[in-house]
Every structure is written in C-alpha cells, then in structure tokens.
Amino acid sequence: MKIALIAPHIFMWDKVLKDNIFAPGDQAILLADGLVSRGNEVTLYSAGPVRTKARNVHIDLQSIEEEVKKHGNLPELIKSDIETFRKLFKVIKLEILAMAFAQSEKFDILHVYITNGHEGPIFSQGLKRPILFTLHDSFKLNFPNPESYKLIKNVKFSAISDNQRSQIPELNIVGTVQNGIETDKFLYKGKPDKYFLSYGRIIKPKGVHHAINVCKKTGENLKIAGLHYEGHGGDNYWSTKVEPHIDQKQISYAGYIKGQINKNKIFGKAKALLFPIEWEEPFGLVLLEANACGTPVIAFNRGSVPEIIKNGINGFVVKNEKEMIEKMAIIDTIDRNKCREYVEKNFTVEKMVDGYEKLYTRIIGS
The missing domain is CATH 3.40.50.2000 (Glycogen Phosphorylase B;)
Structure with a gap:
C-alpha cells in the first residue's frame, strides 16, 4: 500500500521530541517504521525532520525557529507567551495538512495519525482518497458536533481504546487499534x-x-x-x-x-x-x-x-x-x-501495525 502518515504537530521533529513527553509522536514513528518493514510505501509528514525508515516530508521551519529563539526554547515560549505558541501550533498544523492533502492522489490512503481539532476532517472534504483520523486525546473536546462528520463520506476515525470510542458513539469510528511498545x-x-x-x-x-x-x-x-x-x-x-x-x-x-x-x-x-x-x-x-x-x-x-x-x-x-x-x-x-x-x-508494536494494516485494507476495499 501507498500510505501517507500525517503528524501535524509542533512537537513532531527530532529537536523537540528528544526533550519532551509526546507519546503520539513516538507512536507515529513506530507505526511508520513498522509499516515500511512490511513492504508498504510510507510517507511521514511532520513539522521538522524525524528519524524514520519512511520517506519524511516536513515544512520549512525557519520562521518558526526564529520566533521560538526570541523566548529561548519551546518550553519557555509555552510558559511566557501561550498565545504565540497556540498561533504557531495552528500555523504548523494547517501547513502540514495542506501539504499532505495537496499530494493525496499519490496514495491509496491518508492517515492523520495525530488529530487536533476539526480542521483536518473539514478540509478533507474534496479529497478523492479515503482518509483516516486517529485521536490521542478526548473525542469530546475535539469534535463538539460529531454527527456532522458523517456527512463527509471519505472521512473515518479510529480510536486507541474502547473507552475513548464510547465517548462519542455518533462519530464515524470504524475501528479500535491500541498502542504498542518495543x-x-x-x-x-x-x-x-x-x-x-x-x-x-x-x-x-x-x-x-x-x-x-x-x-x-x-x-x-x-x-x-x-x-x-x-x-x-x-x-x-x-x-x-x-x-x-x-x-x-x-x-x-x-x-x-x-x-x-x-x-x-x-x-x-x-x-x-x-x-x-x-x-x-x-x-x-x-x-x-x-x-x-x-x-x-x-x-x-x-x-x-x-x-x-x-x-x-x-x-x-x-x-x-x-x-x-x-x-x-x-x-x-x-x-x-x-x-x-x-x-x-x-501490546507490541507488531500488533499495533497489524491492526492499522487491516484497517487500511478494509477502508480501501469499501
């Protein structure tokens, strides 16, 4: 399969990941590498460069880094100017999504593995490829009107636990794949x-x-x-x-x-x-x-x-x-x-990769 794995998050680059607790980022890389090891063609979209076996596409972070340097580093920016951090976060998220969506027809399926907010599902309406969204936080906080997403036919969601899935039964959740570790x-x-x-x-x-x-x-x-x-x-x-x-x-x-x-x-x-x-x-x-x-x-x-x-x-x-x-x-x-x-x-990485591969195959086949 040709898979676009999309991680539109400001923490999703090596320089930041190594000094912060960000489990979804680590899991995204494990998933990308696991999929590649099984012969899939995977492109991982991220904020900055990350170490992965997949093809890695990232945005130009020069202007972002200049803004962060004014405050010393990213944690200090979050501490001293949360509004600026939120603006940068949104800019990065939208730029990564736009880049991946513009190249969507190169892939069999797109998987937005780190979903924050409603922009991704809404902006994906015109895509001709199936798209899967995985959320690592509360569905309720990110999707206040879940029934509206059923109108977007190519958009599907996956949960990382049954408890998370049960929070919003109205959302088009097509599977649960739990996390795994090495x-x-x-x-x-x-x-x-x-x-x-x-x-x-x-x-x-x-x-x-x-x-x-x-x-x-x-x-x-x-x-x-x-x-x-x-x-x-x-x-x-x-x-x-x-x-x-x-x-x-x-x-x-x-x-x-x-x-x-x-x-x-x-x-x-x-x-x-x-x-x-x-x-x-x-x-x-x-x-x-x-x-x-x-x-x-x-x-x-x-x-x-x-x-x-x-x-x-x-x-x-x-x-x-x-x-x-x-x-x-x-x-x-x-x-x-x-x-x-x-x-x-x-709870191995292998079992997690199995789960997503089966889910991709089912979504593409439908």
Whole structure:
C-alpha cells in the first residue's frame, strides 16, 4: 500500500521530541517504521525532520525557529507567551495538512495519525482518497458536533481504546487499534527496590498528589519522575500540591528521565507504578512501559485503565486512595514475570501495525 502518515504537530521533529513527553509522536514513528518493514510505501509528514525508515516530508521551519529563539526554547515560549505558541501550533498544523492533502492522489490512503481539532476532517472534504483520523486525546473536546462528520463520506476515525470510542458513539469510528511498545528495549527486573513510582507529566489530571498521599499514609517511599509545568498558562500544581512534599528522602523528585537506560532503571526497580488519574485518559502508554520492565501497576479505574490492567495479573484497578493502599500492601503477590508476558502478548508494536494494516485494507476495499 501507498500510505501517507500525517503528524501535524509542533512537537513532531527530532529537536523537540528528544526533550519532551509526546507519546503520539513516538507512536507515529513506530507505526511508520513498522509499516515500511512490511513492504508498504510510507510517507511521514511532520513539522521538522524525524528519524524514520519512511520517506519524511516536513515544512520549512525557519520562521518558526526564529520566533521560538526570541523566548529561548519551546518550553519557555509555552510558559511566557501561550498565545504565540497556540498561533504557531495552528500555523504548523494547517501547513502540514495542506501539504499532505495537496499530494493525496499519490496514495491509496491518508492517515492523520495525530488529530487536533476539526480542521483536518473539514478540509478533507474534496479529497478523492479515503482518509483516516486517529485521536490521542478526548473525542469530546475535539469534535463538539460529531454527527456532522458523517456527512463527509471519505472521512473515518479510529480510536486507541474502547473507552475513548464510547465517548462519542455518533462519530464515524470504524475501528479500535491500541498502542504498542518495543518490548525488547525494556529490560525485565525480577527483584525491585523499596519505592513506588509516579511517572509522567506532573499535572493535576495525572493525580500525582494521590500518589503522595498514599505513600505518606503508609510510610512507603515514592519517586516522582517527569516534567512539571509551573507557570505554563497559570499552572501552579507543582508549587502547591507536589513540591512542598518533596524531601528527597521519603518523597523524592528524579526530574525528567532521558534515555532508555535510565527509564529502564527507574521502572524496573519500582515496587509498582502508581497511576491515580483523575480523567478519562484514552490510553496510558506508561502502563505498558512499567509492565515491560516487570513492574506491576496500581491504577484508578478511569479511561482505558481496565482495558490494560487485569486484576492480579499485571496489577490492580482500584476506585480510590483507600483501595490503592490496600493493594500496595499485597503488591508482592503479583508475578513480575507475568507483567512482562502480558505486554509481550497484547501490546507490541507488531500488533499495533497489524491492526492499522487491516484497517487500511478494509477502508480501501469499501
């Protein structure tokens, strides 16, 4: 198949990806490379150059880089001038979509793998090729009038979890393909150290404060790893709910973890990953990464969590802090080897690529 894989996002270039948490970007590259390895002709459209086996087409970012340099770097721009960031984000998104759509007849199918907002589906109305949109956030936030998209005959959507799919049954969602990881990059560790782990973006919806609470109540050690966004758009979650509790003894902050070796260490040595989210997260990739290192997960029953975590096998699904504390006490009953095996069986890149290939074939055939 000739496939256009489109990732219209400002973070979608190596210079930015390496210093930011942006799972959809990493997944897009894994999908592109997986499709190429199966003999497909893939063109990956991105903001800037990315390392991929696919043919990579990107826009001219000179003017964007000049604007970013005025603020130092992209994170500082987001922090100091969110409106300018939003304008640049939209310009980049529209330019990538326009470039890909203009070349649409070169392909059998177009797949906008990172969908933000309604512009893509609307602007695709005149295309003569089928087009698939995948969203990594909430459908409700991006498509307030889902029934209107049924009028665009060539546009179809795919979800990354059944929970995400259930949010808007009116949308023309033709399949669910869950994310996958390169399990061979994650090292299994059978015997953990004496700490629990909170890993990811340090924002209120991720519930880091719940992880702090349960560890303080139980006397357990907690390591927090990830980026905080203090001052970004008025955010003060870090300074009010997290930082005051950090003593670098019981509650410690490891910063943003760079490199696979360091990620393996912090995951593999944890007794469990605590994932007390406060929102309907479509897919928690960090759950797979922890499991691949043999680390079980204790997570709140929100979003796609029950699709990924199976009680007593690779962790526990709980309702609240009280239940989380109860499961922390019996976390040693989880066989860490079974955690690894569960990911290898259900959440590999190969399985994800299989899912999209089958979906493309079905869409093209219809």
